[in-house]
Amino acid sequence: MIDQLVRDNIKAMEAYASARHDFTGKGQVFLDANESPFPNGLNRYPDPLQTKVLHRLAALTGIDKDQIILGNGSDEIIDLVLRTFCEPKQDNIIVCPPTYGMYKVSAAINNIEIRQAPLQENFQLDLEGIAENISQRSKIIFICSPNNPSGNLLNRMDIESLLKSFNGIVFVDEAYIDFANQVSLIDLLDRHTNLIISQTFSKARASAGIRLGVAFASKTIITYLRKIKPPYNINDLTAKAAIDQLDDSKFQTNINKIVTQRIYLAEEISKISFVKKIFKSDANFLLIKVDNANMRYQQLLEKEIVVRNRSKELHCNDCLRITVGTNQENLFLLKTLKALQ
Numbered sequence: 001m002i003d004q005l006v007r008d009n010i011k012a013m014e015a016y017a018s019a020r021h022d023f024t025g026k027g028q029v030f031l032d033a034n035e036s037p038f039p040n041g042l043n044r045y046p047d048p049l050q051t052k053v054l055h056r057l058a059a060l061t062g063i064d065k066d067q068i069i070l071g072n073g074s075d076e077i078i079d080l081v082l083r084t085f086c087e088p089k090q091d092n093i094i095v096c097p098p099t100y101g102m103y104k105v106s107a108a109i110n111n112i113e114i115r116q117a118p119l120q121e122n123f124q125l126d127l128e129g130i131a132e133n134i135s136q137r138s139k140i141i142f143i144c145s146p147n148n149p150s151g152n153l154l155n156r157m158d159i160e161s162l163l164k165s166f167n168g169i170v171f172v173d174e175a176y177i178d179f180a181n182q183v184s185l186i187d188l189l190d191r192h193t194n195l196i197i198s199q200t201f202s203k204a205r206a207s208a209g210i211r212l213g214v215a216f217a218s219k220t221i222i223t224y225l226r227k228i229k230p231p232y233n234i235n236d237l238t239a240k241a242a243i244d245q246l247d248d249s250k251f252q253t254n255i256n257k258i259v260t261q262r263i264y265l266a267e268e269i270s271k272i273s274f275v276k277k278i279f280k281s282d283a284n285f286l287l288i289k290v291d292n293a294n295m296r297y298q299q300l301l302e303k304e305i306v307v308r309n310r311s312k313e314l315h316c317n318d319c320l321r322i323t324v325g326t327n328q329e330n331l332f333l334l335k336t337l338k339a340l341q
């Protein structure tokens, strides 16, 4: 079934064969890739198979390494998935606003039609709205859980029902799953070959600077994504930083700190008179509704606190999105908010 969804040119093409791919056996002297012979730790091309990081992630998640691919951020994964499945000017994707902006941007760059099936006002999926938008040429439904900018988890049963009923790819973006009160959908991979789960090193793993995204999917999907990925998309510095990060003993403690702070922040912010609503969050940020988002945004900026004004997004009138910071940063935010007139 997956093969039928893939673009014909992607099926027909031959993948780039890098120098290091071209031989089996053990090399002593590498005169095959026109690299510099002078060692400085980075003079060799990185491993196109991403072996070390994949090995670690496989051990950590229990997912076979042939079911994992790494990208230069989730953004590259999103682009790879679009280019594997969507024929420009013919196929379409479905997104559920308000949500992460890159699905649309990446589709637009690739000249792929975007169909919108907005979330309901409670920020849950509108399964009927999605069904109405699906056509013969719908290839991917992008879902973000916990959702950005609303912060909530989407109902797992709704996602499962899409996985069963939709004949295309269901892409679930789990950038914030580590902060959530629910586990990843990774356990559904066994049952659904049309599921792609993306995660990232940019949030809970505290490594936005290294640009590393991870996708989990059926072996068939991963094989196609690997076929079209830039051969050296994960550089040696990133791979090394990723391994170090996966060894970081503070990972879970830091997540717990953020979650504790999120709960504290929500409680304190709810006492502020101009705050109308705080949306329930399973992420490392809070979406709050205020009396006048543009004004409050500017007032915070004058105090050198930068938050995200999301008022123009669907169902987000007068909403600000605030990332949970350190205890000290949060106290400064609260003090500032409380002093605003």
Ligand SMILES: *Cc1c(COP(=O)(O)O)cnc(C)c1O
Pocket: 072, 073, 074, 075, 076, 100, 144, 148, 173, 175, 199, 200, 201, 202, 203, 208, 211, 212, 213
């Ligand atoms: C931050 C974020 C990402 C991360 O993207 P990277 O390219 O991996 O940094 C992915 N998805 C969502 C919904 C996000 O908010």
